[in-house]
Amino acid sequence: MNNVAPKLTSKEYEANFAELKPALTDVAALAEANRCLYCYDSPCMTACPTHIDISTFIKKISTGNLRGSAKTILSSNWVALTCAKACPVDELCEGACVYHAKGEKPIQIGKLQRHVMDWYVEKRMPQLFTPAEMNGKTVGIIGAGPAGLACAAELTLFGFEVTIYEASKLAGGLDTHGIAPYKMQQQDSLNEVKMIKRLGVKIKTGVRVGKDISFEKLEKTHDAVFIGVGLSMPADLKISGEEMIGVVNALDFVENVTKRKWKSVDVGRRVAVIGAGNTAIDAATEAKRLGAEEVFMVYRRGREQMSAYDFEFELAKRDGITFYFHAQPKKIVGKKKVQALECLETRIVNGKLKTIPRSEFKIPVDMVIKAVGQNIDETFLASIPKLKIKDGMVVVNTKSYQTSNPKYFAGGDCINGGKEVVNAAYDGKRAAYGIHNFIFKKK
């Protein structure tokens, strides 16, 4: 890289990556729980993709029944700690809270859920669920992300023997590798993995299906297979200069930051992040917090079209990120190492995005972070016979989560093109029901 930003002191890193939303104290949690109206058939529960019985778990906080509260939460969502910290609650449960209609602040559902889950972890995660007696059937799961973990945990309650095959060294998927440290810590995700292991789930990490174990063997060993592989292929910009030193994929960058070894992560003095989704924002704010002097977000459309949530956009603004809207990257300029990003201005003509001829401008940068999305690994999935893929997503039955190959089920980002952890958690759980019904021929 041409100009690596000077490293910060450990204290500065700690401060920059400290939690944005600190935990509630016991007293504050109790007061907040008591503020909950305990709605009947509450809209927050409907808004939660996993339909956690929110008013019930909050009521249990108010009565001091944290154990019962944890069970209420986990019975709907196996990765509830991650969700408590990483869910876009403004868009989901808290956004649906009836207090909005009353003109008052919504109940801090995310923080209350975290309060319960923190307690549960602090109590060393006592067993709240009893796996059913072994039913003699076994399920293999590809990928130990939230979808795979949720599917595995739920399957144990039906009595399945479950093995998860995970290519990475650490289980947890994006929960472990892809969430900004100021939102949650890697250890939170690893604790959830531990909890699910205790249900009897075997997790084989560092095992790549198709390489370390063949699909044939997988199919022979297991009565059904769940695909929870997410979106592992970063999308390319398809412009010249992408191979230069200083060009990185957002998820690789974010993964390095979640490891908390900040000193070892090089960041340019001036950084361009291409894209305007939530991952792009993570990458931009993390670059800034690592010491980049200036960070630019470059997006070919306008603010209104940004897919990042409002609160993410606000965070980026607070961090002093500069936004280039209506800027289409044309090429990365440099001699082996990035020197600048050249863009063209765009405008919408008859509803279509057009670049404006001869509107080239250069943003001098030392680093380019690509955050224009992730795709499924089609080559990998092509090894599964008769697996139908459409629009870059694995096609499943919306109720059973069964793919076009009856032995295979799928859930999470690889079937929805990239949504929230909470959606993956729900998919995994529902797929477990689909698998159970399929194997035991239930309708």
Place this chain on the structure above:
Amino acid sequence: MVDLRINCAGITSPNPFWLASAPPTNSGYQICKAFEVGWGGAVWKTIGAPVMNVVNRYGAVDFNGQKIIGLNNIELISDRSIEINLKEIAETKKLWPDRAIVASLMVESDRKIWHDIVKRTIDAGADGIELNYGCPHGMSERGMGSAVGQVPEYCTMITEWVTEVSTIPVLVKLTPNVTDIRFPGRAAKKGNANGISLINTINTIIGVDLDTFQIEPSRGGKGGHGGYAGPAIKPIALNMVSEIARDPEINLPISAMGGISNWKDALEFILLGATSVQVCTAVMHYGFRIVEDMIDGTTNWMEEKGYTSLDQIRGKALANIANFGDMNLLSKHIAHIDAGKCIHCNLCYIACEDTAHQCIDLVQKKGKIQPTVRESDCVGCRLCYIVCPVDHCITMVQKDNGAQSKTWNELVKELPQPLSIEDLRKFQHKHGIDVH
């Protein structure tokens, strides 16, 4: 100009707000501090028989994160000597001649001892005496406090011993730990009391510790009942005050207490017949400073309403109290839910459906579920109105024009006796009242 001055059974004070006989009035130091911030009077912490206290005297009930909805105590009467207390009464009265200083007394049931302490109290310069017949803990086990208040004959006897030598007004403070508060009230009247104070604290156990099985709070391994006070007991006190105020056999000035925390509470008691109001728990929670808002709030309210003296409002709500038999059975109210204000918490629905009369439906409207009252089935019980968390969302709408009236007492005179359910149904049917 609003004038808050009162005269309660001959005891005058610049405003009706007195500190109740309790820990806040333990010493001249405390009472002087209270007078400085505006309290109109103070009933000195009960003086009398020698006592010794235990630790962990207070216990409290917190509710939904709110501290001290009720406060329980087993602190005894003053543990300082009679001499010191009387000396401080004299000093305080000299410093604050316009404030009411009432000495609360409690000694053994012996005429001579009572005569002695009454005379000494008068000599100290107290404006009045309050006889503590209320304390439900400790003293009662020694035959004092509520042990007197619960036996009308004792109540009359001791009151007589006091009034026969007293030259200053005597208030008798009643215990609520009786089945009918009017009986000890009448007994006090019989003993020539000049006024009634009520209510003293209510017998309670605050709680049980689920880890240790100890009674909350534990005093060296043992706990027990204590006297309960604070906001939780206000409705009980309001009722008892109204019963004393309405009893034609009593007809004495009332100094009211029981959960009074602010000017609104105070006015409610005055509207039910109280002349002075006494406060303890609220000052134990927040300090003496709360009297400023009590004076300010009362004054503002009176100005807005056009009153200049508390005499103009005292007891004005009493006429609105009726026995059930005198209430109009044909007054018809029906709940109405304002869909524009509804926040869709559905609490009204589940309350009505599970615990009342199943007359709220969840109706799908514009993608939202709207609780809607089925008017033909609504009995007007008001539960939905109470559980609704939104102001003015559910209202009880009057459906009759007020022209028709029939009370139970009137009805039973008209219907054949003994009353049959069939005859009652006929009457209800005639008036469109459906019981389901």
